Amino acid sequence: MLKERIQDKSAIIGVIGLGYVGLPLAVEKAKAGFKVIGFDIQESKVKMVNEGHNYIGDVVNADLEKIVSDGHLRATADFDELSDCDVVAICVPTPLDIYKQPDLTYVINSTKDVAKRLHKDMLVVLESTTYPGTTEDVMKPILEETGLVCGKDFYLAFSPERVDPGNLRFKTKNTPKVVGGVGPESTEVAKLLYESVLEAEVFVVSSPKEAEMTKILENTFRIVNIALINEMAVVADKMGINIWEVINAASTKPFGFMPFFPGPGVGGHCIPIDPFYLTYIARKYDYHTRLIELSGEINDSMPEYVVTRVMKALNEQGKCMNGAKVVMLGIAYKEEIEDMRESPALKVLEHLEKNLAHVSVVDPYVREFMWEGEKMKTAPLTEDLIKQADAVIITTAHKKNIDYKMIVENAKYIFDAKNVLSKMGIAGENVEVL
Numbered sequence: 001m002l003k004e005r006i007q008d009k010s011a012i013i014g015v016i017g018l019g020y021v022g023l024p025l026a027v028e029k030a031k032a033g034f035k036v037i038g039f040d041i042q043e044s045k046v047k048m049v050n051e052g053h054n055y056i057g058d059v060v061n062a063d064l065e066k067i068v069s070d071g072h073l074r075a076t077a078d079f080d081e082l083s084d085c086d087v088v089a090i091c092v093p094t095p096l097d098i099y100k101q102p103d104l105t106y107v108i109n110s111t112k113d114v115a116k117r118l119h120k121d122m123l124v125v126l127e128s129t130t131y132p133g134t135t136e137d138v139m140k141p142i143l144e145e146t147g148l149v150c151g152k153d154f155y156l157a158f159s160p161e162r163v164d165p166g167n168l169r170f171k172t173k174n175t176p177k178v179v180g181g182v183g184p185e186s187t188e189v190a191k192l193l194y195e196s197v198l199e200a201e202v203f204v205v206s207s208p209k210e211a212e213m214t215k216i217l218e219n220t221f222r223i224v225n226i227a228l229i230n231e232m233a234v235v236a237d238k239m240g241i242n243i244w245e246v247i248n249a250a251s252t253k254p255f256g257f258m259p260f261f262p263g264p265g266v267g268g269h270c271i272p273i274d275p276f277y278l279t280y281i282a283r284k285y286d287y288h289t290r291l292i293e294l295s296g297e298i299n300d301s302m303p304e305y306v307v308t309r310v311m312k313a314l315n316e317q318g319k320c321m322n323g324a325k326v327v328m329l330g331i332a333y334k335e336e337i338e339d340m341r342e343s344p345a346l347k348v349l350e351h352l353e354k355n356l357a358h359v360s361v362v363d364p365y366v367r368e369f370m371w372e373g374e375k376m377k378t379a380p381l382t383e384d385l386i387k388q389a390d391a392v393i394i395t396t397a398h399k400k401n402i403d404y405k406m407i408v409e410n411a412k413y414i415f416d417a418k419n420v421l422s423k424m425g426i427a428g429e430n431v432e433v434l
Helices: 002-007 022-031 043-050 061-069 079-084 105-116 134-144 184-195 208-238 243-250 275-283 290-316 344-354 383-388 404-410
Strands: 012-016 035-039 073-076 087-090 123-126 155-158 177-181 202-204 325-329 358-362 368-371 374-377 391-394 414-416 431-433
Touching: 002 184, 012 022, 012 079, 012 105, 022 035, 022 061, 022 073, 035 079, 043 061, 043 073, 061 073, 079 105, 087 105, 105 123, 105 134, 123 134, 123 184, 134 155, 134 208, 155 184, 155 208, 177 184, 177 208, 184 202, 208 243, 208 275, 208 290, 275 290, 290 344, 290 391, 290 414, 325 344, 325 383, 344 358, 383 404
Parallel strands: 012 035, 012 087, 035 073, 087 123, 123 155, 177 202, 325 358, 325 391, 391 414, 414 431
Antiparallel strands: 155 177, 368 374
């Protein structure tokens, strides 16, 4: 019956968690013709969705307004409505604690919420990134405590999210999907669901563990290569070599090389976090993931390295970091978005303040942010602000809404940690590049 309801779009779909993953997924499912109920414990998000007000950059405002007004999408904080759902997708955070151990609190609580309302012929899909084994070893026992049997009475699968905030080419709808179910029946139903929603290929793997490991591999590949190029940048600077020119030259090779670029660290919810899920679970198998941990150490050292380079430049000008006026251009972790999750710019700010610099943050996408328990407002970009600064640090590669030509013409010293100026064809003797 569930297959038929998916095929004729009569299935009711619930999405738990209306953040960067959940809301775009809910929107696409609603646009595909399904009736979708979004669940979130934050009343503010529930209210905004029901009013058709978008708060996620990758969601088109007009799309959200239309599907809400048409009745295809609504949000609620009443989890009892899960009983009405034929399909439930769990898209909640899976953070690391201070010791870089996975915190599955949100996944476990969401699974318990589903278990209380679990019924026959229901499909439950976890999309939150986690370590291999979570779906089968953590979620399945909770759901089966109801007396219902996975594969017989209900279906369970894992399908990793592949959200890239700000990507203009690949969105939720056209990004290939990986699906691994607990048993062939679960895999078949989950595959059918995503094929009914997405325009991209749905790739099937043997079990949830392979699907969970897929996401870990994708971001481990990135963290390791980013660490490699960050280390190369440090070595190149000591040797007086332009690492950006080296990368461009190496990129001319048509095989065996993929360019990665140095910067003040890595940000976002995926790259700095996901590989450490594997580090955690690997210890249970008596294996130490040395390359992942070393990569994390290298990337985590980059914010301090950036501040050290700026401090050295100020010293050469007879100035001290203590009391220096520093302008940071960008606090978001990525260009042209407001997302600050795990932003390395925050760590640069922390090191600047530890060295007693007076810091102003400029970011056209972020008006204010929480800093040390208080709201910190970003500064407007003005000629006077740049003229008065002892140093300007480009920490985010925003290319829009920032007058870089004015900055280069008026700044005493610029440290471009993202090589933005060169990419925009703007040069200046006062510019130093990572």
